[in-house]
Amino acid sequence: MKRFFILMIMVLPMSLTSTGSADDEPKSDKSEKKTRDTVCSSMKQKPLMVPETLTKIQRVLIVGNSLTKHGPSTEKLGWPNNWGMAATAPQNDYAHQLYKKIRDVQKPAGREPELKIESMLAHAIKTRKELLEYKPDFVVLQMGDNLRPPRTNRKDFVDPFIRLVTALKQANPSAIIIIPSLWGRDAERNDLVKQVAEETGSIFVDLRPLSKDPKNSAGSEGNFKHPGVNWHPGNRGMKKIAEEIWTTTIQALNPPPAKKNNPSPTGGG
Numbered sequence: 272m273k274r275f276f277i278l279m280i281m282v283l284p285m286s287l288t289s290t291g292s293a294d295d296e297p298k299s300d301k302s303e304k305k306t307r308d309t310v311c312s313s314m315k316q317k318p319l320m321v322p323e324t325l326t327k328i329q330r331v332l333i334v335g336n337s338l339t340k341h342g343p344s345t346e347k348l349g350w351p352n353n354w355g356m357a358a359t360a361p362q363n364d365y366a367h368q369l370y371k372k373i374r375d376v377q378k379p380a381g382r383e384p385e386l387k388i389e390s391m392l393a394h395a396i397k398t399r400k401e402l403l404e405y406k407p408d409f410v411v412l413q414m415g416d417n418l419r420p421p422r423t424n425r426k427d428f429v430d431p432f433i434r435l436v437t438a439l440k441q442a443n444p445s446a447i448i449i450i451p452s453l454w455g456r457d458a459e460r461n462d463l464v465k466q467v468a469e470e471t472g473s474i475f476v477d478l479r480p481l482s483k484d485p486k487n488s489a490g491s492e493g494n495f496k497h498p499g500v501n502w503h504p505g506n507r508g509m510k511k512i513a514e515e516i517w518t519t520t521i522q523a524l525n526p527p528p529a530k531k532n533n534p535s536p537t538g539g540g
Contacts, residue, residue, distance in 0.1 A: 322524040324447065326376050328409045330385045332402060332439075333366045335413030338454055338503060338512075340366070340390045348497045354388075357489035357503035365504070366411070368513035373409060384409075393418035396431040403442040410439055410448045411516065412473075415464045416455050429463055429470075436471040448473040449520055451512070454482050454504060476519045481511045 333339055341356040350356060355364025362368070370386050377384060387405055391397070393414045412435070418428055439446055450468040452461050456479050468475035481487050487508030490501035504512060 319518065319521045320525060321376050321521060324524055325373065325409075325521070326380065327382075328373050328377060328384045328447075329382070330387070330405060330407040331370055331373055331409045332387050332389070332405060332407035333369070333411040333413070334389045334391050334402070335366075335411070336390070336392055336415075336417050338365070338416065339411075339413050340388050342390075348500055349495060350497070350500055355503075355509060357495060357500050357505050358509050359494055359506055363506045363509055365509040365512040365516070368510055369411070369516055372513065372517045393428060394422050396428070396435055398435045398438045403438055406443045406446075407439070408443055408446050410446055411451065412436065412448065413451050415453045415460050418460050418463075423459055423463065425463075429467055432464075432467045433471055436467065436473060440471070447520065447524070449476060449516055450474065451476040451516060452478045454478055456482055474520055474523045476516050478512060478515060481508060481515060484508075487511055 337356040339355055340353070341350065342353050343351050345351045352361075354361040355366055358364035362371075366388050370384075374384055387402075387407070389399075389402065391414060394417065396414065412432070414432065415428070422428055436448055436450075439448060448471070450464060450471075450473045452464055452475070461479065465475055467473070481504070485491055487504050488501065489495055489503050489505035489508070490498075492505040492507070494505065495501055
């Protein structure tokens, strides 16, 4: 123990002092304090200003593939549940975590938004009557991971997707529509998804950076054995997806700060 404390005493000043000798120590202390204060200040994130639109949500619709909702497939996949695949409980999947964020900002007004979660695969996009009659005002359409050639084209994927978005907007012109990217990193399919978002004026959320981190996959958590299940985001990944959708949506709905008009300097010459 004595050796340990002696080592700490000897190393600590060296690690805190950037340059100079012992004679410069008082100056270094001030400089170091300023550096620490700057680092701490930069680490403090400004709270997101939730736009008023998000505090008036009444009906939430989340439609997608197995990341959003997958029924039981115990014998084939070892998956006995009926929520976002690879989450260990419904409250851990991205859809329910995102809904909680929406619900929490309604609390001051005492509202409890309705929630509808539906399965829909990319190769079978249909403008279902019941989805339009629901008239959601917050919509997430998460599709594309199951899309395979030869359907990776405008006719089989982009056009049906756009028709669905257009119909939802016609059913509720004030609907906020979010279209996340694939969890997979296939460039061609991601471009198609982004194209739908751009052509329909929807909010595009890029999940690809999250999918690159192995810690976000279910395989890193060890709760399931089937590789198909473990490909999906685990509890950590699901949480990150909900956070990314929420943050991107807030940023998209908040108007950009007004630019200050800096008059050009005047003077002689």
